Amino acid sequence: MMKLTGLIAATFTPMTDQAQINLKPVETIVDRLISRGITGLYVCGSTGEGPSLTAEERKAVARAYVEAAGGRIPVIVQVGHNSIEEARALAAHAAEIGADAISAVSPSYYLPESTAVLVETLGHITDAAPELPFYYYHIPKLSGLSVNMMEFLKQAPSRVPTLAGIKFSAREIEVMQQCLAFGGGRYNILFGVDETLLSGLVAGAHGAVGSTYNFLSPLYQKVMRHLSEGDLEAAQRCQLQAAGIIEVILRYHGLAGLKAAMSLSGIPCGPVRLPLTPLRPGEHSALEKELQVLGFPKGIG
Numbered sequence: 001m002m003k004l005t006g007l008i009a010a011t012f013t014p015m016t017d018q019a020q021i022n023l024k025p026v027e028t029i030v031d032r033l034i035s036r037g038i039t040g041l042y043v044c045g046s047t048g049e050g051p052s053l054t055a056e057e058r059k060a061v062a063r064a065y066v067e068a069a070g071g072r073i074p075v076i077v078q079v080g081h082n083s084i085e086e087a088r089a090l091a092a093h094a095a096e097i098g099a100d101a102i103s104a105v106s107p108s109y110y111l112p113e114s115t116a117v118l119v120e121t122l123g124h125i126t127d128a129a130p131e132l133p134f135y136y137y138h139i140p141k142l143s144g145l146s147v148n149m150m151e152f153l154k155q156a157p158s159r160v161p162t163l164a165g166i167k168f169s170a171r172e173i174e175v176m177q178q179c180l181a182f183g184g185g186r187y188n189i190l191f192g193v194d195e196t197l198l199s200g201l202v203a204g205a206h207g208a209v210g211s212t213y214n215f216l217s218p219l220y221q222k223v224m225r226h227l228s229e230g231d232l233e234a235a236q237r238c239q240l241q242a243a244g245i246i247e248v249i250l251r252y253h254g255l256a257g258l259k260a261a262m263s264l265s266g267i268p269c270g271p272v273r274l275p276l277t278p279l280r281p282g283e284h285s286a287l288e289k290e291l292q293v294l295g296f297p298k299g300i301g
Helices: 026-035 055-069 084-097 115-126 149-159 173-184 194-202 213-228 232-250 255-264 283-293
Strands: 006-010 040-043 075-078 101-105 134-138 163-168 188-191 207-210
Touching: 006 213, 026 055, 026 213, 040 055, 040 207, 055 075, 055 084, 084 101, 084 115, 101 115, 115 134, 115 149, 134 149, 149 163, 149 173, 163 173, 173 188, 173 194, 188 194, 194 207, 194 213, 194 232, 207 213, 213 232, 213 255, 232 255, 232 283, 255 283
Parallel strands: 006 040, 006 207, 040 075, 075 101, 101 134, 134 163, 163 188, 188 207
Antiparallel strands: none
């Protein structure tokens, strides 16, 4: 099984002003991420607006990122869908285009009623791409599903033999530590809360997946370097700066603010798609002013 480490960017889906997908910036995005030390790409997840894209759009986005990466860094394609058959088709497509792994969030309209049903659901999806490592996307805040992760890891291997790890996007550090220790450290656990990356790393996370790694990676690299050098105070200062920047960005309609920040960093990614709220007139410049005070983007690298 693969074991991912470092900073993995949860990629954006660039869009036109009319909120149609625009794949032209993808190559530039990937080249810059690689040049800044990003170690992997997580495509069509929450940051990539996967749930708001059609299945055909998701296939096009996944293909664009796999082709742009060109084998230089691994690409994980998020294939979760409320339709399990669509999820299976997306998983098969990810294998066909040469993705390095797949991931899936739980269906969120009809929630699995037990851990066993979740495991069977994921098994049905992964059967469609049996050669690809699989990462369960644990994000209870958005999926609405919170299962006992220890019970999940006990039950999953018999039905999901390709289970490689978990994208752990929850703030329960103690549960993540249990996942890290499970089976003698058998699974690759990737932390998914950018604001508390330092806490996740101290707890032992192998790596991290996040949206702000698209434009704040130099700052997070400092967090990681200071931690490895034993300078916890310096790591804390850098993490605090990152958390402050994120707090400002998220006040501007969450993901819409994140895409605007990506544009401010030099690569326009367009608006978000409904039902998410786009920035209103004047908010883009207001966000830019607030971020400049915090040293973004020039003071980050």
